[in-house]
Amino acid sequence: MAKYRLDYIWLDGYTPVQNLRTKCMLRDFDEFPTLDQLPEWGFDGSSTQQAEGGDSDCVLKPVALYPDATRENGIIVMCEVMLPDGTAHPSNARATIADDPDTWFGFEQEYFLMQDGVPLGFPKGGYPNPQGEYYCGVGFKNVGGMAREITDLHLDLCLYAGINHEGINAEVAKGQWEFQVFAKGSKKAADDIWVARFLLLRLCEEYEVDVEWHCKPITGDWNGSGMHANFSTKHLREVGGKEYFLKLMDAFEEYCEEHIAVYGPDNDKRLTGLHETQSIDKFSWGVADRGASVRVPHGFVKDDAYKGYLEDRRPNSQGDPYKIASRIIKTIQSVEI
Structure with missing residues (x-):
């Protein structure tokens, strides 16, 4: 097995322009992982305008993977932000947009x-x-x-x-x-x-x-x-x-x-x-x-x-x-x- 560096990235809750955020996870895989092999991960939403301090847990759901040339076994993990109950966070525009692969x-x-x-x-x-x-x-x-x-x-x-x-x-x-x-x-x-x-x-x-x-x-x-x-x-x-x-x-x-x-x-x-x-x-x-x-x-x-x-x-x-x-x-x- 090899140790992979997974840089999870997501959009915060700032308005009118959201900022990119990132944090790093290390995991062992036999080869470059697939999307379904990556775990969901949590973060403190009270530090990103996405939750109150008394109930601050938000969830990162991996949705796309990108090889990272700057890191050995590095992967950039694009994530959607979810609420603990599994529904999309209000700041998560990706979850509800109109999509058409022919456009x-x-x-x-x-x-x-x-x-x-x-x-x-x-x-x-x-x-x-x-x-x-x-x-x-x-x-x-x-x-x-x-x-x-x-x-x-x-x-x-x-x-x-x-x-x-x-x-x-x-x-x-x-x-x-x-x-x-x-x-x-x-x-x-x-x-x-x-x-x-x-x-x-x-x-x-x-x-x-x-x-x-x-x-x-x-x-x-x-x-x-x-x-x-x-x-x-x-x-x-x-x-x-x-x-x-x-x-x-x-x-x-x-x-x-x-x-x-x-x-x-x-x-x-x-x-x-x-x-x-x-x-x-x-x-x-x-x-x-x-x-x-x-x-x-x-x-x-x-x-x-x-x-x-x-x-x-x-x-x-x-x-x-x-x-x-x-x-x-x-x-x-x-x-x-």
Whole structure:
């Protein structure tokens, strides 16, 4: 038998943005364990905004496993939080979301790398040159001396963990970066995003760098951070059609408030109609329009097919991917085929 390090991770009860928590268990296995071999585990919910001190026991239920390249026989264990009676904790969004493995998601997670309270590359007490050269930039003046090392290592860790990264790049603002993850179904896509966030946060501890998920950490003429949700359904991929697409966009407009409600807090600071966004109180779609609520790729409308994937640009960088993916699926399911 070999001793395995199991890093259980879960989402706490803080609002409006939940934090990742983790603690480590060691167990002996003959080989890499399966999900059903891992035990449930308890934690003190009174320390995570998930219970009162007089009745503080909460339960961690393993729901997904990820190999951990940084540890010998290491495994990251994504967990749901349960109450002692076996029901889902009120903070456990994963347990009740709409899920459909035929709905595919590609999340574009943007974030800022911060040190001493400012984005990497910002001079102390001032600002760098205006944004323009930083997007997909190369060279020290554009990306600094450690950001690319961090983002490249993060990519390697995610790939080792089995997370389907599709790309990384420096973003429009100084110190801002993005990674893209593709998966099928709400739970798988959101699990992968949360574990990728965990890996980035833990990696940045070694560099004494913080990850800023807030959607508008710098006021002024700087892009905010989104988590654009690219999505497609079996019908969109295989059938499509303009009539169905227009009905789908009508539904997205009808449920605009419900989408905004789960697309991340402080989105009014980001969705201003500036910096490649539509205003938060409006809905629009447009072909290749980065200022639209839903961007339609040229390939989607090619030959008048209206088939493929769409990009909802409204979700923000600190949004909960469980709730975002679930809301998109609910709106899609409201449209008759």
